[in-house]
Amino acid sequence: GENVEQHPSTLSVQEGDSAVIKCTYSDSASNYFPWYKQELGKGPQLIIDIRSNVGEKKDQRIAVTLNKTAKHFSLHITETQPEDSAVYFCAAAPYSSASKIIFGSGTRLSIRP
Amino acid sequence: DTEVTQTPKHLVMGMTNKKSLKCEQHMGHRAMYWYKQKAKKPPELMFVYSYEKLSINESVPSRFSPECPNSSLLNLHLHALQPEDSALYLCASSRQEMGDEQYFGPGTRLTVT
Numbered sequence: 001g002e003n004v005e006q007h008p009s010t011l012s013v014q015e016g017d018s019a020v021i022k023c024t025y026s027d028s029a030s031n032y033f034p035w036y037k038q039e040l041g042k043g044p045q046l047i048i049d050i051r052s053n054v055g056e057k058k059d060q061r062i063a064v065t066l067n068k069t070a071k072h073f074s075l076h077i078t079e080t081q082p083e084d085s086a087v088y089f090c091a092a093a094p095y096s097s098a099s100k101i102i103f104g105s106g107t108r109l110s111i112r113p
Numbered sequence: 114d115t116e117v118t119q120t121p122k123h124l125v126m127g128m129t130n131k132k133s134l135k136c137e138q139h140m141g142h143r144a145m146y147w148y149k150q151k152a153k154k155p156p157e158l159m160f161v162y163s164y165e166k167l168s169i170n171e172s173v174p175s176r177f178s179p180e181c182p183n184s185s186l187l188n189l190h191l192h193a194l195q196p197e198d199s200a201l202y203l204c205a206s207s208r209q210e211m212g213d214e215q216y217f218g219p220g221t222r223l224t225v226t
């Protein structure tokens with residue numbers, strides 16, 4: 001089955017700097033890659049996603065890149081702000097069982113003022 | 114309206130109690146999900162309903178019993194739980210089961226004493 005690895009587990013960046021979180025997946029049949037942000041005491045919030053027919057997608061300060069050959073995908077947050085502090089989860093979904101999204105282990109992002 | 118609501122927010126129950134968690138969405142989504150999330154871990158899929166029929170049961174113990182009364186509502190009936198079942202229980206929904214964005218509710222924080 002699919003296995004998603006996520007790094008780093010914790011990340012601290014200065015406000016205004018960029019943050020990058022990286023994930024790898026094992027199942028070449030995976031074709032949907034969402035990213036979720038989870039703030040303390042809340043449910044995960046979908047912030048951006050990418051499908052396998054696209055290499056990059058951007059939404060304001062966040063962007064996701066996908067390298068299908070290497071089975072890597074990454075989240076980039078630019079101009080970080082205090083409200084970006086949260087746990088971020090990457091995930092992958094194989095086309096054959098697309099409702100079963102497999103989550104990475106999570107990255108706790110802290111923004112230093 | 115992209116909101117999934119869950120009640121109650123917090124629940125404390127004894128091992129002999131029977132209780133229910135409720136989830137509601139009014140986005141016209143036809144797939145609904147129950148996840149379990151332990152502290153500092155990613156969500157784990159428990160059940161998937163598609164068009165009000167159970168399509169996936171991830172080998173969840175029978176003390177957890179899901180129910181989908183209609184396309185907007187999802188319940189999780191709890192009976193004879195164990196302390197290790199204490200966790201955040203998340204509901205999610207998506208337009209269809211296959212590869213669509215999943216939107217999560219805020220969760221119910223369950224404590225079993």
